[in-house]
Amino acid sequence: MADLCCINYYIMDLKNSTILITGGTSGIGLELVKQLGDKGARIIVTGRKIEALNETKKRFPKVHTFQSDVSDPDEIRDLYHNVTRQFPELNILINNAGEMRLLDMQDTSHSLDDLTREININLAGTIQMAHQFLPHLMKKPSAAIVNVSSAIAFMAYSTAPVYSASKAGAHAFTMALRLQLKGTTVKVLELIPPGVNTNLQNDWVLQPNPSQMMDVDKLVAVAVKGLENDTPEIKPAMVKVLKFLSRVIPNALMNFGHKEFEKFKQLNNNK
Ligand SMILES: NC(=O)c1ccc[n+]([C@@H]2O[C@H](COP(=O)([O-])OP(=O)(O)OC[C@H]3O[C@@H](n4cnc5c(N)ncnc54)[C@H](OP(=O)(O)O)[C@@H]3O)[C@@H](O)[C@H]2O)c1
Numbered sequence: 001m002a003d004l005c006c007i008n009y010y011i012m013d014l015k016n017s018t019i020l021i022t023g024g025t026s027g028i029g030l031e032l033v034k035q036l037g038d039k040g041a042r043i044i045v046t047g048r049k050i051e052a053l054n055e056t057k058k059r060f061p062k063v064h065t066f067q068s069d070v071s072d073p074d075e076i077r078d079l080y081h082n083v084t085r086q087f088p089e090l091n092i093l094i095n096n097a098g099e100m101r102l103l104d105m106q107d108t109s110h111s112l113d114d115l116t117r118e119i120n121i122n123l124a125g126t127i128q129m130a131h132q133f134l135p136h137l138m139k140k141p142s143a144a145i146v147n148v149s150s151a152i153a154f155m156a157y158s159t160a161p162v163y164s165a166s167k168a169g170a171h172a173f174t175m176a177l178r179l180q181l182k183g184t185t186v187k188v189l190e191l192i193p194p195g196v197n198t199n200l201q202n203d204w205v206l207q208p209n210p211s212q213m214m215d216v217d218k219l220v221a222v223a224v225k226g227l228e229n230d231t232p233e234i235k236p237a238m239v240k241v242l243k244f245l246s247r248v249i250p251n252a253l254m255n256f257g258h259k260e261f262e263k264f265k266q267l268n269n270n271k
Helices: 002-010 026-038 050-057 071-088 117-138 161-180 215-227 237-248 250-269
Strands: 017-020 043-046 066-067 090-094 143-148 186-191
Touching: 017 026, 017 186, 026 043, 026 215, 043 050, 050 066, 066 071, 071 117, 090 117, 117 143, 117 161, 117 186, 143 161, 161 186, 186 215
Parallel strands: 017 043, 017 090, 043 066, 090 143, 143 186
Antiparallel strands: none
């Protein structure tokens, strides 16, 4: 009986949760819609493109969609008011929306405004969403903020310098927030994917090595299990190995990844 009580205490009740997923119209977010929906959760999804939101609604009719850009604070404020008015029971926020570009810092075609786009979406968007929704989540008996970072948070990938910075920042922010919210009803979890086959890589001139990529349904199955068990850092086996190597041989690991930069530079120049 004592064991049962403890198991109930630790397992997150996804079935009775209302979950807001940013960037839920593609890739990891869309698969979260599917697998968390299968658990019985009520799902709310955001994204920028209306066609993708409509397509998601068509595929998953029970899902509620809101057009909203996480890099725009005014849109975050509007989203907060609309979602909490319609879904006062909202108790889980998944900050998943993100972009990743391969980028040569010597390429002068990038404007300064455009250069830091991933910082605005992946990092500032995550921080602003967490800040905006926190007072609401604090009122719930059981709540969570889940930030989607990346294995790149542990080792800068030279071919994607701004993305690397955004994800290292998201990882640091998540750890700090977890400490601040210790002792409250809001858990702070981090999903740390390796390379996963999604639309994230569609525009890359240098395509990733398929043998190093994880299937999205497998990644999300690990994520859902991690959510159910309140795992602070949800990491598939490949990421556990990478995190360990990033501590014992950080330079070797980064130099291995850096081999791709020359290939990218050449392809980028010939574009
Ligand atoms: N795939 C990987 O290899 C990998 C590895 C590690 C971490 N991750 C992380 O996982 C997350 C999901 O990536 P994914 O691979 O599933 O990519 P994806 O298939 O390209 O999906 C990205 C989603 O985010 C939305 N989005 C992008 N910018 C947005 C913004 N400013 N505001 C609101 N929504 C936005 C997109 O919809 P709209 O374009 O319509 O807005 C889309 O729904 C990202 O944070 C990514 O960094 C991915």
